[in-house]
Amino acid sequence: MFQSVTFFPTQEAWQEGAKKGERYLLLVGEKTLFSWNELPSDPLCVGAVFPYVVYEEAYYAQGILAVQLEKEVHITFVPSMEKACFNGTLEDFSGMVLVIVDGFSAHIVTFLEALFEVTASAASILGGGSGKLTLVQEPLIFDTQGLHQDAALILSCDTPLGLGVGHGWDELVGPLMATKTDKNILQALNYKDAFGIYRQIVEYDSGKKLTSENFFSLAKCYPFGIRKYGSEMVVRDPIATDGTALVLVGEMEEGSVVLILKGEASSLIKAANEAASEAANLLKEAPKGAIVVDCVSRVLFLEEDFSQELAAIKKGIGAPMWGVLSLGEIANKHDGNIEFYNKTCVVGAV
Known part of the structure; x- marks a missing residue:
């Protein structure tokens, strides 16, 4: 799925280090001074804004996670979740499917059901809802054409993915x-x-x-x-x-x-650790990395104890980790059902 994942404190810092001819998924913390109009045409960039981004055992409202994508990753942009029409290419990928949706859309569940129908049965899906803690819906998912509202971004590849889900409530x-x-x-x-x-x-x-x-x-x-x-x-x-x-x-x-x-803090932290351990155990080999999609309301609930949750995830996965604190979490566990969760921790081991 990715060649490298690097945290940059500002958009300017990322643009100075960006490699031409590559493709990037940019995950942007909501307090970042971010301007789509200032993104370069080369490299190609897609992404979204979230309340926080996660890099190792820290989380940032200001900063950008730049995920340099492998060449085999297929990018699908959906401008309208309500009118989503898939072209059939998603069923060609039996590994990881990373999905970013507008967290305030009224069409998330029906969109995910439609996505699930055209995704390979062996694929593992994870993702989350984009948005800000203002709780106001606005255009926050972007592709090369601009910023979009009620949109979705899908990245697909054949990389195996172990999925763990836990909430503790x-x-x-x-x-x-x-x-x-x-x-x-x-x-x-x-x-x-x-x-x-x-x-x-x-x-x-x-x-x-x-x-x-x-x-x-x-x-x-x-x-x-x-x-x-x-x-x-x-x-x-x-x-x-x-x-x-x-x-x-x-x-x-x-x-x-x-x-x-x-919920109690201890039960939420324990559930996050179990989700990470479950994800790691589903891979045939020790994970090389982990994608974390954790609900932003967990940090609002746990407050200063949230650092313990990130440490518990790190302990459970035993590998470098990155991701977002989201407005809703997406996963299809090994039972096959796809769900849109809230207040839940989803961990993907790769």
């Missing part, structure tokens, strides 16, 4: 029924306004009043879990409310059986 209340939804808007739980039900539970457990103003800071501790038969529970992050409905990162199907979750 535990059941607090449930089950509940999502009785009315509209893509990533949860409108009703058990036939009542979703925010009203959610607020009662959060306020009772936290002892704090939940309002539209403090919603994100308190809700980060109480995600939803969607029960999936025979596979890892899918976590959904509520990020905003209009006082009646809840806005989620990712879609939720009407009729879903959901739980309200709560």
Whole structure:
């Protein structure tokens, strides 16, 4: 997949070190002074902006990860996730598929299902949602033509990939029924306004009043879990409310059986370590590197303890690592299903 991965503190520093005739995936921290218009035409560049980028056991809101791609890597750019139309080349690759989507799109789940249908059955898919902690959707995925919103970027190759997924969140209340939804808007739980039900539970457990103003800071501790038969529970992050409905990162199907979750720092860190170990153990040889896609809300929840999570991933993988802190995580584990997770750690060993 990649020849080298290098961290640069600024766009100017990267452009000074960029090699002509090559192709790069650029992962950009949201605080970076980044201008698409100033990118050179040579080398070719594609990429996206994330809240943070990860390089070894550190994470940066300012800086660029420059991933120099191998020549056999196939790049697919999708300008509209809602109207995605694949040309059939993805089924030619049976190794790694790296996917970057607009983390605030209302079409993520349906897009991933369409992608899964045209991807080789033996392929391992991982990726994450681009975006900023402003929680405002804007054009943040780029190709040679410009910056795009509601878009996706797909990199495919035959490199084997071991995948591990873990979250560490535990059941607090449930089950509940999502009785009315509209893509990533949860409108009703058990036939009542979703925010009203959610607020009662959060306020009772936290002892704090939940309002539209403090919603994100308190809700980060109480995600939803969607029960999936025979596979890892899918976590959904509520990020905003209009006082009646809840806005989620990712879609939720009407009729879903959901739980309200709560976590402890130790359980989240342990789950991240187990995800890394699982990824490493799925390869026939010791991994040469690892791609980490970890949810940005985990760093907001763990705060100063997040450094322990990165150290736990490093210990589990035992190899150089790089990646992003994302708005939603993507993986198809060895059970074959593709999922869009929230508040989850996904590790890919190569």
